[in-house]
Amino acid sequence: MNIKEQGMSRIDLKDPDLYQQRVPHDLFAQLRKEQPVYWNDEVDGSGFWAVMKHKDICEVSRNPAVFSSAYENGGHRIFNENEVGLTGAGESAVGIPFISIDPPLHTQYRKAIMPALSPARLGDIENRIRERAKLLIEQIPFDQEVDIVQLLSAPLPLLTLAELLGVKPDVWKDLYHWTNAFVGEDDPEFRQSPEAMQQTMIEFMSFCQALFEERRANPGHDIATLLATVPIDGKAPVLRDFIGNLILTLVGGNETTRNSMSHTIVNFCKNPEQWDKIKQNPELLKTATAEMVRHASPVLHMRRTATQDTMIGEQKIAKGDKVVLWYSSANRDEDVFERPDEFDVTRKGFQHVGFGFGQHVCVGSRLAEMQLRVVFELLAERVERFELKSEPRRFRSNFLNGLKNLNVVLVAK
Template identity: 40%
Template sequence: MAVDLITPTLYETQGFPDEDLRRLRRESPVHWHEDPSSDVPGFWAVTRYDDIVHVSRHPELFSSHARTSMFEEFADEDVALYRLMMLFMDPPQHTRQRAFVNRGFTPRMIKQLEEHIRDVGHRLIDNVVTRGEACFVRDIAAPFPLYVICELIGAPVEDREQIFAWSNVLVGSNDPDFATSPEDAREVSAQVLQYAHELAARRRRQPRDDIATSLLEPDADGNRLSADEFAMFILLLIIAGNETTRNGASGGMLAFFQHPEQWRRLVRNRGLIKTTADEVVRWVSPVNLFRRTAMRDTELRGRRIRGGDKVVMFYSSANRDEDVFEDPYTFDIGRDPNPHLGFGGGGPHFCLGTHLARLELAVLFELLLDRMPDIRQAGEARRLRSNFINGIKEMPVRFTPSERVNRTSFI
């Protein structure tokens, strides 16, 4: 079966390759896919919901550590560095580090952030609301989660644009607007790690009520994160802590433009905010894929997978699986239950920031209802050229101008 799920330009022009994914779910749900690059090994494309859950929940069979969780093939020295990041660990190492950071991301801790998140949203809207037009991505969706993350780690206001630029490079390497060489990407990673080490030094001298400070404190047994582990977590937080909300918000707004009856439904019934965030994440699937490496010979849906094989999970496909979702091609903000895999397939790597992302999306769409109820698309939505992130990098919008709410604008 000839399919192409990888060429980044496909995603730039159409979003994820839905027809090919639907065909694979039906005819070859665990499918050997040759890589378009002749010097890169092929892989098993896993496209059904239940199979992705199985792979996610069996790290002893399908490792994040062996060759990282990323689709790209990294040099051995880069793999050794990336293995210090929690995203690229397996239990028990992952379990230990996750226990450190979980304490900053409990539902109770995230709920305490609601007013701050709301204030961030108001300030961003204040920056554009009198104009009656904006770029939804650049002016609202992109800075919104980034500013929240910067506040969580105690980053100064003047550092936010630099952190934003770093995050764009690290997730958009295939896009012509952000593209860099592997050497440049390594340099950006090194800059973020240096920044994290400097942040740690400041927090040791001047502790604050933020996640950075809490991560540097010992646990109940007196254990601490190493300096490198802390720095790698900050690198992960800057990327992962911002991408789901950034692309969920912009992709969700585009979904509302394409399905205006759902926006009118939300205007009439604010109670649907409770289920809107999850349907947006299901529909958009902000992270398209992650990779695992088979640790030994095994079988999945009758296909023999050999030890060392590359196994790639396509969340965008699982979130349209007809065996799990009724009318999966309907954008339905009242969908309940909604067991989507937009935050991962369970297991040790279930998204740490799930509660934060849900709260951010719910707050943002509520503020848009309040302050830009007639928001409408005013030009083409330009997609990111990436098979990893289902992102939008530009989307002009218009709305009826209104007054600021007297909050101080961000610098």
Template identity: 65%
Template sequence: MHNASAHTGDDRNFICDLKDAGLYLAEVPHQLFARLRREQPVYWNPEADGAGFWAVTRYDDILEVSRQPGLFSSAHENGGHRIFNENEVSVANSGESLIGTPFISLDPPEHVHYRATIVPGLTAAKLADMEVRIRQRASDLLDRIPLGETVDFVQAFAAPLPLLTLAELLGLGPDMWQSLYHWTNAFIGEDDPEFRRSPEEMAQVMGAFMAWAQSLYDARRATPTDDIASMMANAVVRGRPMGLADFLGNMILVLVGGNETTRNSISHSVLAFAQAPDQWQALRQSPELARTAVREMVRHASPVMHMRRTATADTSLRGVPIRKGDKVVLWYVSANRDEAVFPDADRFDIRRGEIKHVGFGTGQHVCVGSRLAEMQLRIAFGLLAERVERFEVQAAPRRFRSNFINGLKNLDVKLVPARRGQ
């Protein structure tokens, strides 16, 4: 096991503990990340309950690590894709052994084969077919929001829209979205007492999810359809059928990946437009900006703050020695504010154009549903631009207590209606 002094030679180099979920409770500490990018872009972060990890905060360095999956592993047996070691701590923090490894925690070539099982459900043709229905669902949700009155925009729109889309992708009824919402919050909420009230409650949540998922697995095995749940349940990977355990692990990945990024990009972007009304007026006046503005929305929000890798051999990054077995944590939320890549990086600017952010990850693990997420953002803000003159946030939103998901639990806001002919 390593310690800080073994890596840095001087404990005075300690700046902050990026693992501390409380650090993100009020806001993302962007000024701390900016300091790290300037002073220690490859920063040794000690852990009270572990060996410590390297925090990589610069854009180019994150791309460099992500280009080398053989040297920087995501594999479960090496600890997986989170700061904590997945091979020691389960998704439920309960030692649950019935859940297999999701493909995000696999290295090539296995990662590529498992990822390929759901790609047919997210082709350009599939997305084009879904667009009309997504637009209708978004319009229906907005119809239910009383304009000019305070509403919780997360519950009214940002959460249900991607979850209703996810329900369609999985071949589920629309009434499932609230259960999916409850489960996914629990899956990623290991540091939030609101999402993980007690081990007993978490065991009940996991029990309900697993019973439902097993029933879905059995149903899709018995009667395959063309949805993603069927694709996974009936997948044959390298000659081996996907068993229930792997189905459960990858279903958790699909549920979290399919809604957390989109939901929180929507919520954060409403907040950003409220704070930068000139940007909202620019989008309303030039709707064609939406095509690339969605990239700025994801960059600025950075809904997934980090992913982790493990060095498989001694190496170095930016001249800093990294040892075999060291954890290397890629801070996307920092890279997306890297001044060397994004001028005036803290500014929300929908005219940045064809930017290449890392909000969906990068390299082999780039989010398989990124185009679907962008489409939902484009549809959502296109419809809002037709109906809403401005957003008036009524109170600071409550945030997830998490070092992983940059999430808003609520967003109390008034949607001030656009005047006719505006």
């Protein structure tokens, strides 16, 4: 009898309470050793295969024909998007984002977006990021307790996104509120009630409609223009798909960078010798940003659906089975990383899956790592050490490894 036939699993990786205090890396390590393709029953669903090993996740990710992300097959989340919508809130006015579309159509979307992220388009964006980061850091009170999420980790990537979308910088606070609500389906602070979520969606859709109509009438060179105007499969974009792809852009361009930055500051608090290495040799940041993302694993998982009977490793997978790729486990895989649980800014020459892998790897990954590099270069000039004042409050989420706050002291040099 295989694992799938043994009845209710002892461990439920879908349970958001499992991640309330910390990511259960010890549990992931046990599963990698004992059941690397683990059957997880669901109280409210059909169950899913949890894929824990780096090698297996890469194999699945590079084979979208067999392992689909398509909306009609359930999409990219544990819940079925074709039943409960992109954000799990059942909204019918939100279209299908390209993360929930398979190649070749997915590839068309990526080609449509990439010009907005090309060096020619971005120009000296690094200097603009540096100026924004410098201004934010100058406003932080040193040598006293502050919430660094609100003062730095959240605003910096959202201000960058505002530039990429061609909207006013002060919109970042609205974007922050909206993106938390989109991905916070299991957190009562972000989903206080269906009525509150409905109001959030009304506000966001009003923003989207105005932006869509403006970019259609007066196109520019920003991402919003491309999402509003570039034909896909010979068809002009419609508002509902613009909304779906804007949600994807905001979540992808914000949550990963924000939470990688916050977790890295926690790591520097708990491993001051690593911060000493950065201060002594800031050139390490050219490669250390990959270690920041690997160790943080800001996105815990993504989901696929098998389109045919197949195998993952030695495990049979049936057509229609859900397959959940646990990036946070793969990024601590002992077969790939020496001392995988350690945070080591000198680590080099590895392939993490913190931004995904294969067809769906994050299109903005280089920009995310640029922001991490720039902000820690600037902090290295001014911060002697980081002191953690209290354990941060975490998102109640099985999807994002998020921190709601991070109370620290930046001790000035």
